[in-house]
Amino acid sequence: MNKGYLCLVLHSHLPFVRHPEHEDFLEEDWLYEAITETYIPLLWVYEKLVEDGIDFRITMSMTPTLISMLTDSLLQDRYAKHINQLIELSHKEIERTSWQPQFQRLAIMYLNHFCRARDTFEKYHRNLVIAFKNLQDLGKLEIITCGATHGYFPLMDSCKESVRAQLKVAVAHYESNFGRKPRGIWLPECGFTPGHDELFKEAGIKYFFTDSHGVLHGTPRPKYGVFAPVYCKNTGVACFGRDLESSKQVWSSVEGYPGDYNYREFYRDIGFDLEFDYIKPYIHPDGVRINTGIKYYRISDPSGEKQPYVPEWARDKAADHAGNFLFNRQRQVEYLFDLMQKKPIIISPYDAELYGHWWFEGPQWLDLLIRKTACDQDIVKMITPSEYLEENRRNQVIVPSMSSWGWKGYSEMWLQGSNDWVYRHLHGSADRMTELAKTYPETTNGLVRRALNQALRELLLAQSSDWAFILGTGTHISYAVARTKDHLLRFNRLYEEIKANSIDEEWLADIEYKDNLFPEIDYRVHQ
Amino acid sequence: MLRKIKAKIKKLSVPREKSVKAKTVAVRKKIKTLRKEFVEVLSKEAILGAQEMAIEQTKFSHPQTLKLRKQMSQDLPGGYGKDKITVQVRDPWWLHCYWEVVASTWSNLINRLKEMFFSAKRVLRVYDVSHLNFDGKNAHRYFDVEVSQEATSWYLDTGGPGRSWVVDYGLKLANGEFITIVRSNVVTTPIDGPSWITDEEWMVPEEMFGRLYGMGFGLGRSSPVGKAWQERFKKALFSGILASPGITSAASPVKKKPKERGFWLVVDCELIVYGATEPDAEVSVQGKKIKLRSDGTFTMRYALPDGKQVIPVKAISADKIEERIITPIVTRETKISNMVKEDLAAQFYKNE
Numbered sequence: 001m002n003k004g005y006l007c008l009v010l011h012s013h014l015p016f017v018r019h020p021e022h023e024d025f026l027e028e029d030w031l032y033e034a035i036t037e038t039y040i041p042l043l044w045v046y047e048k049l050v051e052d053g054i055d056f057r058i059t060m061s062m063t064p065t066l067i068s069m070l071t072d073s074l075l076q077d078r079y080a081k082h083i084n085q086l087i088e089l090s091h092k093e094i095e096r097t098s099w100q101p102q103f104q105r106l107a108i109m110y111l112n113h114f115c116r117a118r119d120t121f122e123k124y125h126r127n128l129v130i131a132f133k134n135l136q137d138l139g140k141l142e143i144i145t146c147g148a149t150h151g152y153f154p155l156m157d158s159c160k161e162s163v164r165a166q167l168k169v170a171v172a173h174y175e176s177n178f179g180r181k182p183r184g185i186w187l188p189e190c191g192f193t194p195g196h197d198e199l200f201k202e203a204g205i206k207y208f209f210t211d212s213h214g215v216l217h218g219t220p221r222p223k224y225g226v227f228a229p230v231y232c233k234n235t236g237v238a239c240f241g242r243d244l245e246s247s248k249q250v251w252s253s254v255e256g257y258p259g260d261y262n263y264r265e266f267y268r269d270i271g272f273d274l275e276f277d278y279i280k281p282y283i284h285p286d287g288v289r290i291n292t293g294i295k296y297y298r299i300s301d302p303s304g305e306k307q308p309y310v311p312e313w314a315r316d317k318a319a320d321h322a323g324n325f326l327f328n329r330q331r332q333v334e335y336l337f338d339l340m341q342k343k344p345i346i347i348s349p350y351d352a353e354l355y356g357h358w359w360f361e362g363p364q365w366l367d368l369l370i371r372k373t374a375c376d377q378d379i380v381k382m383i384t385p386s387e388y389l390e391e392n393r394r395n396q397v398i399v400p401s402m403s404s405w406g407w408k409g410y411s412e413m414w415l416q417g418s419n420d421w422v423y424r425h426l427h428g429s430a431d432r433m434t435e436l437a438k439t440y441p442e443t444t445n446g447l448v449r450r451a452l453n454q455a456l457r458e459l460l461l462a463q464s465s466d467w468a469f470i471l472g473t474g475t476h477i478s479y480a481v482a483r484t485k486d487h488l489l490r491f492n493r494l495y496e497e498i499k500a501n502s503i504d505e506e507w508l509a510d511i512e513y514k515d516n517l518f519p520e521i522d523y524r525v526h527q
Numbered sequence: 528m529l530r531k532i533k534a535k536i537k538k539l540s541v542p543r544e545k546s547v548k549a550k551t552v553a554v555r556k557k558i559k560t561l562r563k564e565f566v567e568v569l570s571k572e573a574i575l576g577a578q579e580m581a582i583e584q585t586k587f588s589h590p591q592t593l594k595l596r597k598q599m600s601q602d603l604p605g606g607y608g609k610d611k612i613t614v615q616v617r618d619p620w621w622l623h624c625y626w627e628v629v630a631s632t633w634s635n636l637i638n639r640l641k642e643m644f645f646s647a648k649r650v651l652r653v654y655d656v657s658h659l660n661f662d663g664k665n666a667h668r669y670f671d672v673e674v675s676q677e678a679t680s681w682y683l684d685t686g687g688p689g690r691s692w693v694v695d696y697g698l699k700l701a702n703g704e705f706i707t708i709v710r711s712n713v714v715t716t717p718i719d720g721p722s723w724i725t726d727e728e729w730m731v732p733e734e735m736f737g738r739l740y741g742m743g744f745g746l747g748r749s750s751p752v753g754k755a756w757q758e759r760f761k762k763a764l765f766s767g768i769l770a771s772p773g774i775t776s777a778a779s780p781v782k783k784k785p786k787e788r789g790f791w792l793v794v795d796c797e798l799i800v801y802g803a804t805e806p807d808a809e810v811s812v813q814g815k816k817i818k819l820r821s822d823g824t825f826t827m828r829y830a831l832p833d834g835k836q837v838i839p840v841k842a843i844s845a846d847k848i849e850e851r852i853i854t855p856i857v858t859r860e861t862k863i864s865n866m867v868k869e870d871l872a873a874q875f876y877k878n879e
Contacts, residue, residue, distance in 0.1 A: 225739030244745035
């Protein structure tokens, strides 16, 4: 008999970046890198586990913007081109490193990785969402939704119509991709404000997550801390709180696993290290050096030079770390079981892109953790939130506290001197969107309807928390500024044209072609 | 980072409501013993926060593209044509508000107030409206913050977690009278620690909650219990108030080297071996068959490590009758010399 549960949550998200108007667009690489380094390696882990008959449960959010990009044929074609380029580069690398066996074996490793990634990509006819859906249908994954464009809800509190639209568009989009309604949601940036649970309920969502203090600072006091879900007062939507101890083991640079000297170094890439003329075809056409994904070094002891990566050592470490993580969860669960007199649930959420992309060995660690959990012990069992709620129907009722998992735990990451200017425009535009939805409760005019729907798309895209996040970090902000302004300008022009009844159809068609996500959007959800 | 933590500790040690009691020796002692733990907790938490940010940032890891920039000549709307003030919650202590007042409202005010308008101050009046239906007069208390004439947004330190707030933007006349121009929405700041309200049905002993509370924050089972500790802990963890409004440096998740001068040099060598033969010949380099271009030329590129490389290039004619071998022999030897001008370096570190 197990004494408690582990609920791993992987939040996978990228903002919508798609520029058909440019042949080559640097920021699209965010998606290509994540496909090669995170999404496909995670699929390999899951699929091998299924093949080996190992039972597991992972909760995974896939944001509507990410799904939109993964299912977009233009981006699929561009990814195919991208992976072929990498394969070509790794062939050259194998030759170039002929006299450096310590690097050549890594070049071969990358070639294999890229070829396998291409095979997987083609196996699903370039649509990876299908692969994840299959795993959900098998009962191994629970895929949850997110805000339509990952808009940060606490800073939309003054225009709840936008929160509602973010939710409803997301739910409809989920349904069209997965053939059923989402049970849970990963709130963008884990941002919660009391009262929004009413909107979750309205959208048919049964549960969400907050950071630890979202539950621990709830009122009244949660009897079981973050180790059991609570129901929100008045709505009954369930809320699960993050366990910081298990998070820290992976995140922290002091105690965290990914900082181990044997793991691969993320910040040394041949895109920056190799001679310019040689690497030129594989970096940006303007000559800007970028990461290629081929990285030869391990993190190494900082007192000396960076040393070549040794996959076997890294794998051993990943096994150690998986064992250590499981050991700690066992002790945690045993202790909590005694204290609570019931089976605790430990919620460990991570950015999915941490795995593979930044922490190269992350998928391996996950694989080993799952195998050890399934085969070596029976104290901790993996579970999804839905299953836990099924098993534990009676839970305390509280009002969770406003919170986020961002810097300092509240809204400051997205609300500071460098990015606070966006809210005047986001809220001003949201008010205008509500006005439009009320002015045109029904419209039979196809052109007006198209303009109204596109207006909502543009507003939602402007609301992505990613832009405010990048502005907040203060580095490479120009793209984030451009995207925020672009969508707001498009929105406001549409607003003026709709009101003046003079819609420029040619221009509308152009932005429909560029910002083509959510084909079935209905502007009336913004009320 | 360390300086910041120290500053936090310094502030922490003075309770928000400055009471004489806090200055008693007993409390001082207690605080002293707690300090060590704070430093540990704080640095962990600060690193954890920075870490998450740094990882999220790696998703957006490229230098920016130079495109797109030209298109953005247009400006965003200067305003949305309505008198409006919006308040939003930044954290348990701070609010952010922004406002817009249209030209006609200003001219009405000028017409109405005449001379008095020009001597009036622009003021934000912040009302504590917790647990009540605010009618403009029944606030528990309020405070005023004078803002500059051009300001259209402001951050407000309420100092009051777990309270509800409304903000008026208005004019304060020379005679002290306050005239509201716009009134905000109501917002509620979250509490900055565990609730004091418990649920009879879900009663939890103080000690058990203390343990669960510490564990939820990843402090392990041995986390200290007790109100005083919790008070300080929660402030330490979430004190947006204690830090600058800007962001801390986007710390690299990789373990940082101690502060050092940034000068560096990297040199590496590659060797290009190239040649030509009959296009249909079979060519191998170091025993490995290579592909010829259609004109019979070939180029091989190798990273060249230190030591001697013997590179036999062999070509065999298509009819297998002739064979030619040319063998370049290349040796690389790398010498390294580093020099620091001690007198100048001493000056540099002194200035740091």
